[in-house]
Amino acid sequence: xxxxxxxxxxxxxxxxxxxxxxxxxxxxxxxxxxxxxxxxxxxxxxxxxxxxxxxxxxxxxxxxxxxxxxxxxxxxxxxxxxxxxxxxxxxxxxxxxxxxxxxxxxxxxxxxxxxxxxxxxxxxxxxxxxxxxxxxxxxxxxxxxxxxxxxxxxxxxxxxxxxxxxxxxxxxxxxxxxxxxxxxxxxxxxxxxxxxxxxxxxxxxxxxxxxxxxxxxxxxxxxxxxxxxxxxxxxxxxxxxxxxxxxxxxxxxxxxxxxxxxxxxxxxxxxxxxxxxxxxxxxxxxxxxxxxxxxxxxxxxxxxxxxxxxxxxxxxxxxxxxxxxxxxxxxxxxxxxxxxxxxxxxxxxxxxxxxxxxxxxxxxxxxxxxxxxxxxxxxxxxxxxxxxxxxxxxxxxxxxxxxxxxxxxxxxxxxxxxxxxxxxxxxxxxxxxxxxxxxxxxxxxxxxxxxxxxxxxxxxxxxxxxxxxxxxxxxxxxxxxxxxxxxxxxxxxxxxxxxxxxxxxxxxxxxxxx
Numbered sequence: 001x002x003x004x005x006x007x008x009x010x011x012x013x014x015x016x017x018x019x020x021x022x023x024x025x026x027x028x029x030x031x032x033x034x035x036x037x038x039x040x041x042x043x044x045x046x047x048x049x050x051x052x053x054x055x056x057x058x059x060x061x062x063x064x065x066x067x068x069x070x071x072x073x074x075x076x077x078x079x080x081x082x083x084x085x086x087x088x089x090x091x092x093x094x095x096x097x098x099x100x101x102x103x104x105x106x107x108x109x110x111x112x113x114x115x116x117x118x119x120x121x122x123x124x125x126x127x128x129x130x131x132x133x134x135x136x137x138x139x140x141x142x143x144x145x146x147x148x149x150x151x152x153x154x155x156x157x158x159x160x161x162x163x164x165x166x167x168x169x170x171x172x173x174x175x176x177x178x179x180x181x182x183x184x185x186x187x188x189x190x191x192x193x194x195x196x197x198x199x200x201x202x203x204x205x206x207x208x209x210x211x212x213x214x215x216x217x218x219x220x221x222x223x224x225x226x227x228x229x230x231x232x233x234x235x236x237x238x239x240x241x242x243x244x245x246x247x248x249x250x251x252x253x254x255x256x257x258x259x260x261x262x263x264x265x266x267x268x269x270x271x272x273x274x275x276x277x278x279x280x281x282x283x284x285x286x287x288x289x290x291x292x293x294x295x296x297x298x299x300x301x302x303x304x305x306x307x308x309x310x311x312x313x314x315x316x317x318x319x320x321x322x323x324x325x326x327x328x329x330x331x332x333x334x335x336x337x338x339x340x341x342x343x344x345x346x347x348x349x350x351x352x353x354x355x356x357x358x359x360x361x362x363x364x365x366x367x368x369x370x371x372x373x374x375x376x377x378x379x380x381x382x383x384x385x386x387x388x389x390x391x392x393x394x395x396x397x398x399x400x401x402x403x404x405x406x407x408x409x410x411x412x413x414x415x416x417x418x419x420x421x422x423x424x425x426x427x428x429x430x431x432x433x434x435x436x437x438x439x440x441x442x443x444x445x446x447x448x449x450x451x452x453x454x455x456x457x458x459x460x461x462x463x464x465x466x467x468x469x470x471x472x473x474x475x476x477x478x479x480x481x482x483x484x485x486x487x488x489x490x491x492x493x494x495x496x497x498x499x500x501x502x503x504x505x506x507x508x509x510x511x512x513x514x
Contacts, residue, residue: 022147024147025138025141025147025150028137028147028150028151029134029137029138029150029151029154031151032133032134032137032151032154032155032158033130033133033134033137033154033158035133035155035158035159036129036130036133036154036157036158036167037130039158039159039164039487039491040126040129040130040164040167040168041126042495043495043496043497044118044119044122044123044126044168045117045118045119045121045122046118046495046496046497047118047363047365047381047383047496048082048118049078049082049118049363050078050081050082050121051169051170051362051363051383051496052169052171052360052362052363052383053171054121054169054170054171055078056096057102057103057106057170057171057172058081058106058110058115058121058170059073059077059081059089060094060096060103061103061104061106061107061110061170062086062089062107062110062115063089063094064100064103064104064107064295065107065110065111066087066089067089067091067299067301068295068296068298068299068301068302069093069295069296069299069301069302069303069305070093070094070096070100070103070302070303071089071090071091071092071093071094071301072089072090072092072093072094073088073089073090073094074088074090077089081115082118084116086114086115086116091301092301093301093302093303093304093305094303095303095304095332096303097333097336097337098172098234098235098236098333099232099233099234099235099236099289099292099293100233100292100293100295100296101175101179101230101231101233101234101292102171102172102175102176102233102234102235103172104292105124105125105128105175105234106121106124106125106170106175107124108123108124109121109122109123109124109125109127109170121170122168122169122170124170124175125166125167125168125169125170125171125174125175126167126168128167128174128175128177128178129163129164129166129167129168129174129178130167131178131182132157132163132174132177132178132181132446133154133157133158133163134154135178135181135182135184135185136150136153136154136157136181136446136449136450137150137151137153137154138150138185139153139181139184139185139188139446139450140152140153140154140449140450140453142185142188142189142191142192143188143413143416143417143450144413144450144453144454144457146457149453149454149456149457150453152449152452152453152456153446153449153450153452153453154449156391156395156448156449156452156453156483157445157446157449159388159391159483159484159487160387160388160391160392160445160449160487161384161385161386161387161388161487161490161491161494162356162359162385162386162387162392162439162441162442162445163177163387163442163445164491164494164495165362165383165384165385165386165439165494165495166385166439166442168383168494168495168496169362169383171439172234172235173235173439173440173442173443174442175234176231176234176235176237176238176443177442177443177445177446179227179228179230179231179234179238180227180228180231180238180241180424180443181446182223182224182227183223183224183225183227183228183231183241183245184224184241184245184420186220186221186223186224186227187220187221187224187245187248187249187252189220190218190220190221190224190249191249191252191253191256193218193220194218194252194253194256195252195255195256195259197216198256198257199256199259218276218280221249221277221280221281222280222284224245224249224281225280225281225282225283225284225285225288226284226285226288228241228242228245228281228285228288229284229285229286229287229288229289229291229292230288230292232285232289233288233289233292233293236337237424237427237428237440237443240423240424240427241420241423241424241443242281242282242285243423244419244420244422244423245281245423246277246278246281246282247419248416248419249277249281250270250273250274250277253273253277254270254273255412257273290323290326293326296326297322297323297326303329304325304328304329304332305322305325306325307324307325307328307329308321308322308324308325308328309321309325311328315327315328337434338431338434339434340434340435341433341434341435342435343435344435344437346358346359346360346361346437346438347435347436347437348360348436348437348438349432349436350425350428350429350432350436350441351429352438353425353428353438353440353441353444354392354395354396354399354425354441354444354448355392355393355396356386356387356389356392356393356438357438357510357512358438358512358513359384359385359386359387359438359439359513360384360385360437360438360439361382361383361384361385362383362384362385363381363382363383363496364380364381364382364383365380365381365382366378366379366380366381366501367379367381367498373498374498374499374500375500376500376501376502377501378500378501378502379498379499379500379501380498380499380500380501380503380504381496381497381498381499382493382496382504383493383494383495383496384493384494384513385437385438385439385442386490386493386494386507386513387445388483388486388487388490389486389509390479390482390483390486391445391448391449391452391483392445392448394452394479394483395445395448395449395451395452396448397455398417398448398451398452398454398455399417399418399421399447399448399451401414401451401455401458402414402415402417402418402451402454402455403418405454405458406418411454411458413450413454414451414454414458416450417447417448417450417451417454418447418451419447420444420446420447420450421444421447421448421451424441424443424444424447425441425444428440456476459472459476460472460473460476489507490507493507
């Protein structure tokens with residue numbers, strides 16, 4: 001069996017979900033989402049201070065709502081903003097280096113609850129974090145062919161500290177993750193529907209065409225293009241997912257042609273699927289991306305908005321003035337991203353991301369008076385992006401195994417999980433000269449979870465007789481208990497609870513975690 005065939009089917013043989021499993025799909029999904037909500041929503045306004053880069057994104061979101069573009073603030077605006085004086089912004093524009101979509105997501109919470117409420121700062125990102133768990137369960141069901149495997153992947157995302165901290169903090173990376181997963185989910189739905197249509201068209205008494213049929217308009221692929229445009233409109237790093245998911249959707253089409261008996265199946269996929277896939281995904285994503293700048297284009301006060309009028313004869317001359325100014329702005333943003341070298345104590349190289357070698361501390365205080373606050377001589381209140389160590393460590397091992405299975409066993413599901421990890425992680429090795437952080441890897445986490453779920457499937461299939469079965473099941477139960485217990489242990493320092501300083505110290509397993 002070809003790797004492309006395995007890219008469609010979850011295992012070595014084709015199997016159909018049972019009716020019971022199909023009925024259980026949404027109840028199981030909702031239950032896993034409930035776990036995610038319970039771990040993310042309590043005391044969402046804690047701490048009642050702007051945490052880490054919330055100092056940029058919350059205030060940017062508020063000025064987007066009020067000005068249509070990101071406005072500047074006076075020096076040291078955070079104390080006044082946190083105290084409720086949220087209208088101290090200036091009409092002068094601010095130079096921002098990320099597109100606006102993630103900030104518009106944050107702005108939804110501000111619109112609903114107001115900027116004076118810390119819960120409003122984080123409402124948009126926490127909803128995005130819970131939606132990401134729902135999407136991963138659905139992706140896992142389709143990719144791995146099992147409701148249980150999908151639930152496992154979703155639970156791992158629900159239980160992880162990086163995902164919890166990013167959901168409870170108004171940053172962009174959790175939003176990026178949700179849009180990427182939405183695109184992947186849409187492409188999987190498209191894969192299954194397109195394969196079913198092709199199989200029906202090639203069923204007896206009709207013989208499959210030599211090249212196979214041309215791709216028709218596929219709405220779910222259009223949805224994926226929109227979601228990828230929104231992902232790029234959150235952070236440019238989503239471009240790598242646009243490339244990887246685009247290749248996967250063509251590979252799935254090639255697989256469907258091969259299974260339908262098309263003689264020139266891979267040639268047909270290149271000729272009749274690849275170009276329509278490109279046209280559906282890339283231009284749709286590009287148009288969506290440009291539309292995300294509508295607020296900047298419709299107003300005259302955004303940073304660099306008048307550049308074209310002030311520089312006639314410069315830049316990309318065939319573009320209208322508004323888009324010519326936007327292009328120039330993007331050149332400045334690109335220069336910033338590729339030359340940023342500011343020192344930061346929590347900067348971390350991507351080589352250590354999967355092992356959580358240097359997690360980012362988002363917030364730390366020692367509340368006083370200690371005896372009244374926590375009943376000890378010294379207290380600590382922290383928000384750290386540290387993931388559940390066992391999820392990440394097991395996930396790193398599972399990714400290595402998935403690469404092996406993809407290459408040596410032609411395991412398509414394992415290949416998809418490994419491809420997702422590569423899209424979110426490998427490109428950052430080209431930017432080791434600039435300041436980057438471990439929490440960027442939150443977009444990798446869902447694919448790590450899928451890799452673990454695939455590894456569990458293969459282990460259970462391998463352990464088909466005693467005593468192997470007992471050994472594997474015991475190990476899996478032990479790992480599950482360890483993951484859940486670790487989440488319970490670390491949850492206070494993911495969510496900003498006030499604890500004793502000694503309790504906080506017990507969480508510093510490695511010197512690099514401090």
